[in-house]
Amino acid sequence: MRFGFDNTFARLPERFFARVLPTKVATPALVALNREVAALLGLDPDALASPEGLLALSGNAPPEDADPIALAYAGHQFGSFVRLGDGRAILLGEIVGKDGQRRDVQLKGAGRTPFSRGGDGRAALGPVLREYVVSEAMAALGIPTTRALAAVTTGEPVFREETLPGAILARVAKSHLRVGTFELLAARDDREGLEVLVGHAIERHYPARAEDARARGAPLARALLEGVIEAQASLVARWLGVGFVHGVMNTDNMSISGETIDYGPCAFLDAYEPNKKFSSIDVGGRYAYANQPRIAVWNLARLAEALLPLLAPEEDEAVRVATELLEGFMPAFQTAHLAVLRAKLGLSEAEAEDVQLAADLLGRMAANEVDFTIFFRRLTELAEAPDDGAKEERAAALFAEPAAFRTWAETWRLRLAREAQSSASRAAAMRLANPAFIPRNHRVEEALQAARHDDFAPFEALVRVLRRPHEDQPESAHLAEPPRPEERVERTFCGT
Numbered sequence: 001m002r003f004g005f006d007n008t009f010a011r012l013p014e015r016f017f018a019r020v021l022p023t024k025v026a027t028p029a030l031v032a033l034n035r036e037v038a039a040l041l042g043l044d045p046d047a048l049a050s051p052e053g054l055l056a057l058s059g060n061a062p063p064e065d066a067d068p069i070a071l072a073y074a075g076h077q078f079g080s081f082v083r084l085g086d087g088r089a090i091l092l093g094e095i096v097g098k099d100g101q102r103r104d105v106q107l108k109g110a111g112r113t114p115f116s117r118g119g120d121g122r123a124a125l126g127p128v129l130r131e132y133v134v135s136e137a138m139a140a141l142g143i144p145t146t147r148a149l150a151a152v153t154t155g156e157p158v159f160r161e162e163t164l165p166g167a168i169l170a171r172v173a174k175s176h177l178r179v180g181t182f183e184l185l186a187a188r189d190d191r192e193g194l195e196v197l198v199g200h201a202i203e204r205h206y207p208a209r210a211e212d213a214r215a216r217g218a219p220l221a222r223a224l225l226e227g228v229i230e231a232q233a234s235l236v237a238r239w240l241g242v243g244f245v246h247g248v249m250n251t252d253n254m255s256i257s258g259e260t261i262d263y264g265p266c267a268f269l270d271a272y273e274p275n276k277k278f279s280s281i282d283v284g285g286r287y288a289y290a291n292q293p294r295i296a297v298w299n300l301a302r303l304a305e306a307l308l309p310l311l312a313p314e315e316d317e318a319v320r321v322a323t324e325l326l327e328g329f330m331p332a333f334q335t336a337h338l339a340v341l342r343a344k345l346g347l348s349e350a351e352a353e354d355v356q357l358a359a360d361l362l363g364r365m366a367a368n369e370v371d372f373t374i375f376f377r378r379l380t381e382l383a384e385a386p387d388d389g390a391k392e393e394r395a396a397a398l399f400a401e402p403a404a405f406r407t408w409a410e411t412w413r414l415r416l417a418r419e420a421q422s423s424a425s426r427a428a429a430m431r432l433a434n435p436a437f438i439p440r441n442h443r444v445e446e447a448l449q450a451a452r453h454d455d456f457a458p459f460e461a462l463v464r465v466l467r468r469p470h471e472d473q474p475e476s477a478h479l480a481e482p483p484r485p486e487e488r489v490e491r492t493f494c495g496t
Contacts (some may be wrong), residue, residue, distance in 0.1 A: 022059025
């Protein structure tokens with residue numbers, strides 16, 4: 001089987017990666033095939049679902065035009081620098097899809113590599129299916145993300161705290177370049193390598209910036225840093241708009257392309273809690289929901305440090321340039337986040353008071369532990385008929401103190417009245433900004449528990465619903481419900 005690979009990264013200096021073949025598995029079986037992603041890549045879904053396709057997706061017989069490699073990188077994990085690399089993921093190659101976009105195809109859980117550091121290089125079924133579910137939900141929500149091409153069981157156990165069924169995720173990404181990729185070269189004092197990687201990354205992800213920088217005689221590293229800062233500001237704003245918590249925003253989990261990558265202890269908020277975290281080892285809440293913009297700046301500062309030798313001839317000037325660019329993150333994030341909040345509130349025009357209107361609402365939601373997703377969906381219903389008392393009561397009922405909402409709603413209605421758009425068009429736009437369905441922790445856990453017993457129907461149903469997150473689906477309404485106390489999942493590990 002041929003995938004039509006064109007492996008540009010594998011043609012870079014070999015100190016950037018290690019060539020390694022996937023380790024064969026006993027009895028691979030296809031659990032899920034993403035036909036939409038396959039078609040985007042220009043691959044035949046039926047061929048991928050065939051026995052020959054299964055051999056490729058499991059790593060037992062990689063496509064003949066593949067050039068399998070494990071990428072080398074480093075990262076700051078909870079603030080501490082560590083030399084890392086793909087310890088269980090193997091990049092098969094790159095495909096230029098039907099949309100002209102170049103994407104990596106990687107097998108996650110494909111066996112040991114030179115970077116495994118004592119690990120077995122394998123993945124368990126639960127985390128593989130969780131990443132499949134969450135990444136597909138993120139894509140349907142319009143948030144830049146890696147995608148799942150397929151999930152395959154291996155027929156072999158993996159040994160963690162308990163014995164679990166093994167699996168492999170075929171993952172697609174614009175690239176697997178991370179902040180930590182640049183950090184590793186900087187730690188090696190490899191200036192030549194940095195120059196090569198900067199040129200590769202900017203041509204792949206920000207070609208217009210590369211062209212402009214060359215026309216102005218500006219450093220490519222500066223143009224790349226500007227592009228990454230802008231992309232990450234937009235990405236984190238979108239995360240907050242749907243209540244997403246990445247969970248472990250280490251620098252090796254921050255993609256240069258601006259995609260969400262490496263779904264570790266990730267989750268979506270149920271009740272709106274700004275300090276909510278989902279990692280059992282994140283004792284201090286470093287990666288909590290509301291801390292994500294601040295951590296993004298911290299991570300980008302590590303990228304800037306790695307690029308300092310290429311930002312300007314003199315160190316003082318390079319530091320000045322880096323500082324100036326990093327100071328632009330928060331204004332860019334705040335602008336993007338306010339745009340997200342305006343859309344959620346049904347505002348099509350900008351007014352200065354919108355910042356306070358949104359902040360006031362979020363403060364009241366936090367104080368009343370209001371379900372984030374359900375509230376904004378009910379606000380959408382109210383926006384279609386702002387004077388409907390019954391719809392206002394449905395929204396107010398989510399608050400422990402309903403008067404907290406009613407007081408805010410008076411100001412909100414006055415703000416809506418100053419806009420020209422109709423209630424119907426406003427509500428239609430709000431439905432796109434306020435999903436009805438997210439991957440609720442307890443629903444995902446139900447699907448994963450069933451899958452451990454070879455029942456994949458709940459997983460398949462969840463994926464179907466989450467691919468249409470903005471549509472009312474009465475037959476699946478129970479999936480939108482918040483968890484009962486006994487169903488709450490406080491710590492969700494997507495990638496372990």
